[in-house]
Amino acid sequence: MIRNPILPGFNPDPSICRVGDDYYIATSTFEWFPGVQIHHSRDLANWTLVARPLVRASQLDMRGDPDSCGVWAPCLTHDGARFHLLYTDVKRYGRTTMGGASGASLRDFHNYLVTCDTIDGEWSDPIHLNSSGFDPSMFHDEDGRKWVVNQLWDHRPGRNRFAGIVLQEYDPAAEKLVGTRTNIFPGTALGLTEAPHLYRRGEFYYLLTAEGGTGWNHAVTMARSREITGPYELHPDTYILSSRTRPDAVLARAGHADLVHTADGEPWLAYLCGRPLPGRGRCVLGRETAIQPMRWAEDGWLYTRDGRGLPELEVPALSNTPSPRRQTEERHDFDSATLPIDLQWLRTPEPDRIFSLTARPGHLRLFGRETIGSVFTQALVARRLQAFCTSTSCVLDFEPQDFQQAAGLVVYYNSTKFHYLHVSHDEDVGRHLRVMTALPDAPQGDAFTAPIPLPAGPVELRCEVDYERLRFGWRTAGSEAWHWLPELFDASILSDEASAPGLPNFTGAFIGMACQDMGGTGAPADFDWFAYRERAFVVDPAIS
Template identity: 80%
Template structure:
């Protein structure tokens, strides 16, 4: 059986593509660099992270992009010769007034297209498409023409911001959109229509969209037309997949989907979902990707296998040869000249400014830059949390001279939601450890744990997460673990823990950070970093 989600942790907005016997899923990365994650499989059950195509400043520069902006909803397709990837770089989401209410409807969505002969090759510089909305999807028609669909954003007062799905032809020869854009689908009463994908089957053009918002009301809507420009008639059920009517569903928030056919004609749907914490209703793992088979009815409409329209926690394995995924590396010793693929950083296309793997061989050196949470150049390298229970640790060599220098281990969602276990220094306390927490649902925006004096020299830092419970500990090399007495709330590292009006579309990361707010660039050296997932078992030493 396929156990969902197939891509656990922050992997939203899946775009699913088959080329021969190979399947690919591209997912959104938002403010994390490099941009777009592409996973590969041959059996639809086991997936391996293969590449991140947007690696150059010419392709993506997110310095200044707000939290949960940057790369939205990539669309991966193949036309028989090469891969085509469209994506949005969101530069402005809107400002927020006192109390969290939305204070602006103006937003900046820039849509681009890149191509490559292989998913892990050198992708082209981007072709600007438009800025009329977000979630661009490219459709290759069987007559050779190519069409772009995207969500249309309407900022005018009294209008629905989600103004429908627009269609426009793309000319590969001219490398631009041509002709007039046409609004082909205004959406349903569920609203918030986005994430369009086009398909063709039995003479019908099928339009798949997401509706209801990316929270608990999320859903997948289908419509069809004999003409690509419409009019489009709605599926008899309206939405073909959703968990919005079942608050107890183990896979909540199901929506934003894409379809693929296997070689034998079986249709599968990939969609985003969320797994709420038990009794807390918060998805600390972010929006994940699930996959299940569908069936075509005699009426040429698509349905779930049982007709319920519900996501499946387990799905039957397709009749494809088993292809095990590459094992994820739990420990990184930083002996190679390149950063391990599991790790990413924030926004900047200039990683040499924030880290080095050669300055001190066998170490990841982070250069102290801007404050943690900066929207421009902060030295933070981390990986996704992909299980509800895990242990993470690192060995750090860092000698701060004053209170404006800090480095350590961080559980991070965004600039307003994190727990940062860091080494710093001041005249009264000397070198010490403490936790800074950014709290999104508290009258106090940030909080600090009591300082703990530590000896000179390298030390190990450790985080233990069990669902919503987070503990931090430290030790000198070879010594016993010393656990902070506080227990921290890991559930704040979620989409749901936030003031209204703010974008929250990512997930929790765990990793390493370094700041030098004096501007002198003091580095911290990390000898290794380790992340181990586990079933929940109370730690007898963490008392």
């Protein structure tokens, strides 16, 4: 059986394609660098992260991009000769830097195309397509023509800002869009029409879109037309997949889908979903990717297997060559000159300014840069939380000289939501350990625990997450006993649903290592190793 989600943790907006016996899924990375995650499978059940194609400053520079902006909704296709990847780099979400509403309808969406002969090769520099909206997608027609569809954004007062799906032809020789831009689909009453994908089957062009927003009302809408420019008629059920009518669904928020066919012609739908915390309704693991088989009916429309239009938690697997199963326990000793693929950093295309794997062999050295939560250059290297119950630890060697220098272990959603166990120094306590918490939905924006004096030398830091419960511990390197902070922290704030009104929240929880030097001297912090493990629920981490 395939158990959903197939890509757990922050892996939203899946775009799926098949090349021979190989399946690939590209997902959004937003402000995390390098841009776009691409997973590979041969059985649709087991997936391996094989590439992040946007690795150069010429392809992506997100310094200054607000939280939950950056890379949105990549589209991965193959035209028989090479891969094509389209993506949006969102530069403005319509809020001022101080959180005001000035120009709230104004947004900057830049859509680009990169290509490569192989999935894990060196991808081309980007071709700018347009900036008219987001979620660009490319369709390769049977006659060799290429078309781009994207959501159209309308900032004018009194207008529907989600103004429909526009279509325009792409000329690969000229490397630009050509001809007339046509609005081919205005959307349905559910609204918030986005995430278009075009397909051709028989005499019809089929259009998939996402509607209802990326929260509880999310849905997959289908329409079709005999002409690519329309008019498009709606599916008899309008929405072919959604969990919006099932508040008890384990796989909630189902929507933003893409269609692929097996070599035998069987249709499968990859889509995003979210798993709410039991009793809390917050999706701390972010928007994840699920998949399930569909069926083409005699009326020429696509349906779920049972026709109910609901996401499935388990579905029969393909009888194909198995792929390697996802690792649920990892330890990085930083003995290589390259960063392990499960780790990412924020925004900057200049990683040498924030970390080094060679300055102190066998260690990840972070150079203290801007404040934690900075949208420009901050030294934070982290991985996704991919399970409700996890254990994470690291060893930190760091001798701060003043209160403006800090380093430690952070559980991070964005600049307004994190718990940060860090080592710092002040004139009253000396070298000490404490937690800084950024609270997204409280009158006070941040909170600090009391400082705990620390002896000199390396310190081991530990974080235990069990659903909405989060605890921190520490011990001097080499000692046996753990010291647990008395506070119980709320992990549920690390979710889309915990937010101040009007701000974008589209990512998920990460855990990793960070270092700041607000004095501007770049004080380094060295991490000897970093370990992550998914596990069963425990009542008290002190006895696990």
